Amino acid sequence: MRVIAKRLVVREALGNNASAMKVPTPFGGVIEKLRRPLVALTGSAGVGALLSRALALAGAEVRWLRAVHVKPDGSLECPAEMAHLDKEETAKGEVVLIAYLLALLVTFIGESLTLGLLQEVWPTARFDDLGSGKETHEKAQ
Numbered sequence: 033m034r035v036i037a038k039r040l041v042v043r044e045a046l047g048n049n050a051s052a053m054k055v056p057t058p059f060g061g062v063i064e065k066l067r068r069p070l071v072a073l074t075g076s077a078g079v080g081a082l083l084s085r086a087l088a089l090a091g092a093e094v095r096w097l098r099a100v101h102v103k104p105d106g107s108l109e110c111p112a113e114m115a116h117l118d119k120e121e122t123a124k125g126e127v128v129l130i131a132y133l134l135a136l137l138v139t140f141i142g143e144s145l146t147l148g149l150l151q152e153v154w155p156t157a158r159f160d161d162l163g164s165g166k167e168t169h170e171k172a173q
Contacts, residue, residue, distance in 0.1 A: 033138075036150075036159060037062075037130035041123055043157065059100075059108045062130055065153050067106055073141070073149075079106030082140075086132040094125040 044061030063083075070079045083102045091098040096117060101109045114122065137146040150159050 033131040033134045034127060036134060037127045039157070040130060040154070041126050043154065045123075059110070059126060059129070062126065063108060063133075066130075066133070066149070069149055069152060071106055076104065076106045080104065082133060082136050083108065086129055086136055089132045090125070090129040094128050096121070097125050097129060 040062045044065070047061075067079055070082070074082070080102045083106065087097055087100055087102065096114065099111045099113070103109050117125075134146065134150075137149070141149075147159055150157070
């Protein structure tokens with residue numbers, strides 16, 4: 033899952049640089065793009081629950097993620113102190129969080145639906161390596 037998460041983060045970073053867009057938080061690209069179809073699938077509360085669980089799991093690895101909160105609409109609220117983190121550290125946290133989110137999606141809706149969701153959001157990306165794992169924690173690593 034981390035390989036896929038990293039690929040998505042890099043893809044969004046390149047896309048944002050190419051279009052000169054400024055994303056207000058490190059989670060604006062991938063998480064926001066995933067959030068929209070997930071809200072349609074599970075509602076804001078479902079997205080909030082998935083992100084809250086992914087944050088709890090990821091926060092054990094990346095301490096600063098513990099300060100990130102899920103808002104009622106399912107988006108993420110990042111404290112102002114995050115602006116002082118370097119790009120490498122924020123990218124690492126983003127990859128870890130996305131990997132856990134994807135692992136939870138595979139657990140709850142299955143590999144096929146998760147793959148379909150990813151292909152819907154990123155139609156030109158390849159996700160051949162979404163292979164089945166044994167458990168959520170293993171999938172995120």
